[in-house]
Amino acid sequence: MNWKFRVCPTTGLKVHDSAETLIQVNAVTAIVFLLVGGALALLMVLTRWQVVHILPADYFYRLLTLHGIAMLVAWIIFFEMAVLYFASAVLLSHRLAVPWLAWTQYILMLVGAAMVTVMVLMGKADVMFTSYIPLQAHHMYYLGVILFAVGAILGCIVFFATVTSAKVEGAYEGSLSLVTYGAAAAAIIAILTLAHGAIALIPTWLWALGVIPMMDPEAYILMFWGFGHSSQQINLCAMIAIWYLLGTLTVGSKPISEKYCRTAFLFYILFVLIPSEHHLLVDPGLSAAHKVWNTGYFMHLAILASMMHAFSVPAYVEVALRKKGYTKGLFGWLKEAPWGNPAFSSLVFSVVGFGFLGGISGVVYGTEQINIISHNTLRIPGHFHATVVIGTTMAFMGVTYYVLPLIFKREVAFPTAARWQPYIYGTGMTIFSVAMMFVGGFGVPRRHWDITAADAVFQLNYGPVVNIGLAITAIGGILAAIGGLMYCLIAVATLLIGKKIPQEA
Amino acid sequence: METEEKERRVNYWQVFYDDIFLLFFLGAAIFLISYTIWGLIELSAAPLSPLV
Numbered sequence: 001m002n003w004k005f006r007v008c009p010t011t012g013l014k015v016h017d018s019a020e021t022l023i024q025v026n027a028v029t030a031i032v033f034l035l036v037g038g039a040l041a042l043l044m045v046l047t048r049w050q051v052v053h054i055l056p057a058d059y060f061y062r063l064l065t066l067h068g069i070a071m072l073v074a075w076i077i078f079f080e081m082a083v084l085y086f087a088s089a090v091l092l093s094h095r096l097a098v099p100w101l102a103w104t105q106y107i108l109m110l111v112g113a114a115m116v117t118v119m120v121l122m123g124k125a126d127v128m129f130t131s132y133i134p135l136q137a138h139h140m141y142y143l144g145v146i147l148f149a150v151g152a153i154l155g156c157i158v159f160f161a162t163v164t165s166a167k168v169e170g171a172y173e174g175s176l177s178l179v180t181y182g183a184a185a186a187a188i189i190a191i192l193t194l195a196h197g198a199i200a201l202i203p204t205w206l207w208a209l210g211v212i213p214m215m216d217p218e219a220y221i222l223m224f225w226g227f228g229h230s231s232q233q234i235n236l237c238a239m240i241a242i243w244y245l246l247g248t249l250t251v252g253s254k255p256i257s258e259k260y261c262r263t264a265f266l267f268y269i270l271f272v273l274i275p276s277e278h279h280l281l282v283d284p285g286l287s288a289a290h291k292v293w294n295t296g297y298f299m300h301l302a303i304l305a306s307m308m309h310a311f312s313v314p315a316y317v318e319v320a321l322r323k324k325g326y327t328k329g330l331f332g333w334l335k336e337a338p339w340g341n342p343a344f345s346s347l348v349f350s351v352v353g354f355g356f357l358g359g360i361s362g363v364v365y366g367t368e369q370i371n372i373i374s375h376n377t378l379r380i381p382g383h384f385h386a387t388v389v390i391g392t393t394m395a396f397m398g399v400t401y402y403v404l405p406l407i408f409k410r411e412v413a414f415p416t417a418a419r420w421q422p423y424i425y426g427t428g429m430t431i432f433s434v435a436m437m438f439v440g441g442f443g444v445p446r447r448h449w450d451i452t453a454a455d456a457v458f459q460l461n462y463g464p465v466v467n468i469g470l471a472i473t474a475i476g477g478i479l480a481a482i483g484g485l486m487y488c489l490i491a492v493a494t495l496l497i498g499k500k501i502p503q504e505a
Numbered sequence: 506m507e508t509e510e511k512e513r514r515v516n517y518w519q520v521f522y523d524d525i526f527l528l529f530f531l532g533a534a535i536f537l538i539s540y541t542i543w544g545l546i547e548l549s550a551a552p553l554s555p556l557v
Binding site: 160163174175176181184185188189191192196216218219222223226259262263266269270271273274276277280285286287290293294298 | 515519522523525526528529531533535536539543544547551
């Protein structure tokens, strides 16, 4: 068969036309959901800011549900599909295997996400992201999530089929490149995760339809968190694969030890899923042995993997910059780093935010004794906004500044705004996450419209420091919303008015 | 000749690391046994509340 390729003038990579189109549609759809989720995020912070408190209670819970789904599921997984196709077909300079299956992936995910969005906006699924039993949404909501999950599994199958056909047809020999290897780790975790999502939600869908008379809430929670928390590990692997890609693209670095980096990915594949258990630490149906085993030594091997990457990525950036001659003093290389390149500054925010804010707080809050007192407070959203937003989202934003010229064949529009965007977004999200963890330390509950319990028999008074903390959280959130809007506008403007880059067939 | 043969022979660990399907099955086995199946067995063995 004749496959249609073009050669990228910058990287020399062969780009298959089907892969290119599918990367484009998945990435654009992801950015649309980021815009929707970002607008909702602004409403969330303006409601949690006690003085403003903009939304009424019913809209707060409804839009918080949609915010979680738009950001944590739709934006990230659509973008991950683009990453999987990029890491397989483009980086291996090979054709995308079974493009029709990849289109099925896209259509299923789009239909699923649209169904979920409509159901939530209609007020038929005010069940929050977790949709814990016995809360019941409309059956179309569950069907939407199932279609989305099945679509994402198909995307992973296309990735593995592409890597396998590249190996069989001799597109590469020996080991996969490190970035593709990281993407493979993400795809392995994705299949296991999404299968748990299907096992949790298919019976729930039948329950909502009335086919099944009752559901076991504990079995649901066990399976849901096999999906809900593990899905963040897909982000983790995809993000770290992008860190290695961005290191190469921005400063021309190469990993100091491939074996070391691959061992860290291996630890993820084997051990990063079982910490889902920390969501179940106060559930009465599971034994202490199950809880301790799954949040014990094996979990710490996954944490060790993150520490390995946390040393590896800055080290190979330093080595690359020192090789370029920036050897003055201990930190001369850091001073001379390309801080004006939005992809590099995004990488630095992502590594530091994920490692120092998200990673460390996650290890602390995941410990059994601390988890029990922190889990339902704002400390946890503070933690996961550092991992998923500063970490994953900023890595995805950074790589976008290379995907736009490589895949969309256009120069990035508004380059000055692009240079500032990561600083505005990263600073805003850092303020937001730190302030949220701070007020969570005072016991302020998460997912709560009225923390003062104004209509209850007993009112709660957290004191002025909490009100100031929530105001700072909101200010950080507003700054991040401006940075997020800048990213979306730059991406859209690049597609519409960005200067076309000439290509050879 | 012997050196060339040695160079061509791939280390067992390298074969293990490169076999993404083997890693998939190992990852699935650890997660399913340690978290999912063990958890479901414990939940199914839990006594029903007298209120049910």
